[in-house]
Amino acid sequence: MKNVLTDKVINRLTLYHSILSDYIDKDIEYISSPQIADLLHIDNTQVRKDIALLKYKGKCKVGYKAAELKVLIEDTLKFKTVKTSFIVGAGNLGMALAKYDNFEAYGFNISALFDNSQEKIGTQINNKKVFDLKKLPELATKFDAKIAVLTVPRTSAQEVTDFLVKSGIKYIWNFTPCVLNVPDDVQVWNENLIGNFLQFTVNHSDN
Amino acid sequence: MKNVLTDKVINRLTLYHSILSDYIDKDIEYISSPQIADLLHIDNTQVRKDIALLKYKGKCKVGYKAAELKVLIEDTLKFKTVKTSFIVGAGNLGMALAKYDNFEAYGFNISALFDNSQEKIGTQINNKKVFDLKKLPELATKFDAKIAVLTVPRTSAQEVTDFLVKSGIKYIWNFTPCVLNVPDDVQVWNENLIGNFLQFTVNHSDN
Secondary structure (H helix, E strand, C coil): CCCCCCHHHHHHHHHHHHHHHHHHHCCCCEECHHHHHHHHCCCHHHHHHHHHHCCCCCECCCEEEHHHHHHHHHHHCCCCCCEEEEEECCCHHHHHHHHCHHHHHHCEEEEEEEECCCCCCCCEECCEEEEEHHHHHHHHHHHCCCEEEECCCHHHHHHHHHHHHHCCCCEEEECCCCCCCCCCCCEEEECCHHHHHHHHHHHHCCC | CCCCCCHHHHHHHHHHHHHHHHHHHCCCCEECHHHHHHHHCCCHHHHHHHHHHCCCCCECCCEEEHHHHHHHHHHHCCCCCCEEEEEECCCHHHHHHHHCHHHHHHCEEEEEEEECCCCCCCCEECCEEEEEHHHHHHHHHHHCCCEEEECCCHHHHHHHHHHHHHCCCCEEEECCCCCCCCCCCCEEEECCHHHHHHHHHHHHCCC
């Protein structure tokens, strides 16, 4: 299954997963592709194509069994594989992400936060401790953490990135507005919040 | 130019814009497509294709004039058009976004926050006042705000959305993990943070 799902398919599958969780919470057993399509304001054919990629077939007239489809998406997107990660920068954004319990359902386990502010070091957010940034190399080895969520101010983004790279971090989820310089064996995912949203306003706006 | 740029092109253009700002800050006059491609770990051909869409040509051997290319991206993506918007939910994520000064460079002007907590109402974050959610319809009309950034807890996401729709909001930038039910004349951009990141771990991970 490696590399066969495009970014957009993965993104939609996580949205379907969210809808399926809602249905299951409401004790609704079956869901149809038009129901999913309606909620997301996308085309029914698209939904069916995506689900066909999972080699899952619905039942005629009643649709997909919500619980089965949910597990299938979880398997495909490896939600059960725990991905240990650190949040680097315990400002508002770092704290918001640390509180975002929903991540755990996706195997994304934030085990600690790091900061260099003496006021923040030693505090806890959502049962996750804030450590001195200097401790990161040691703890990355101890917890086998390869993922860092970067939420530091833009002015220290590159400097902290260099430190993360030296500490053995291999994946950086970059929430800063900076383009980071990293060696080839380190992957950066630029969250680029504003870019995501601009796609939306540029293509939909009537102004 | 309407609807001709795909989501991915727009996303990359905002990243190029960020790189160009860095170059200009450092008083570097020219930038080449391989320099941009290297920083983003993408293909040089891709960068050239994207920039060709803007009908801009670089100078042989020296590359693109950073300042000119930057303005061209700003015009294309309408960064100068002010998009007045409200943050709904003044928790950590709402506060983080209110502090994210970088949005203003893109014409994304957050003019106020809304919450229903008496402790938060009346406070200020980054010179933006937190108002009682009840005041939103009145202020949406007054400021002609059509965009809401939704950062409320998942449990109240749909209820608040219904209220926003009644208040005349037409674009919802949804940071909650919920799929929102809205009428056809309202557009929802699901930020789906975890979906964005999963794309990255599913397709790049060697595990």
